Amino acid sequence: MTTWIRYQYQGKTGFGTLAGDRIEAYEGNLFERPTATGQSLQRQQVNLLAPCQPGKMLGLWNNFHQRAAKEGLTRPEHPLYFIKVNSCFNAAEQPIRQPSSYSGPVVFEGELGIVIGKTCHDISPEQSDDYIFGYTCVNDVTARGILKADPSFPQWTRAKGFDTFGVFGPAIVTDIEPDDLVVTTMVDGQQKQHYPVRDMFFRPREIVSELSQDMTLNPGDLIACGTSIGVEPMTAGCNVQVAIEGVGVLSNSFVAA
Secondary structure, X not given: OOEEEEEEEXXXXXXXXXEOOEEEEEEOOOOOOOEEEEEEEEHHHOEEEOOOOOOOEEEEEOOEXXXXXXXXXXXXXXXXXXXXXXXHEEOOOOOEEOOOOOOOOEEOOEEEEEEEOOOEOOOOHHHHHHOEEEEEEEEEOEXXXXXXXXXXXXXXXXXXXXXXXXXXXXXXXXXXXXXXXXXXXXXXXXXXXXXXXXHEOOOHHHHHHHHHOOOOEOOOOEEEOOOOOOOOEOXXXXXXXXXXXXXXXXXXXXXXX
């Protein structure tokens, strides 16, 4: 298992591996045999950035048995998903901001994220591990009041694409078994979500396979696996933590307009 982070240090962007409080710096391309520089840093010396720069983020909806049962939904034949624009990406420890154009509820959604490591198209679930770089924590923030405000057109892109709404990190962790993971979301220290990946209709390897049959997935692309029950609106000043043991803790505060 290796933990990769991306950071800013002395005005420059870098990336490397994190073990405890120690960062070993690398150079080159994270997804194409990066090379160690020999430089070693302390975690407190750097400012964390989002751990990669995805070209696109795909987010699943209705992917959990428990949530479907509660909301009267059924298993979809194919993963249901939307796209979050790359201008919305946000790093750990950075504020999530209420949009100035919208005053309604903004909800957290704690999720497991899959980071693609190699270009893939039309692959099988058994091949997916060869194309998955690693896993990260995601908060798929949503302006819930916008989503169904117009009965003629569900507004997935607008509701989920505001600046700061695509939160992920703080790291990408490689070589872990995703099906054994559990996602927990805490708000101001109070547990709001706690659910196993095994409750998914489509688990990570199958998600990558199914989506690759629809479109080409490129290195750095991020797939958010969907969320279960417990989603709630955030209040001004609250702190939201998405924790996945073995992957990390994604912590952000919500700032109202």
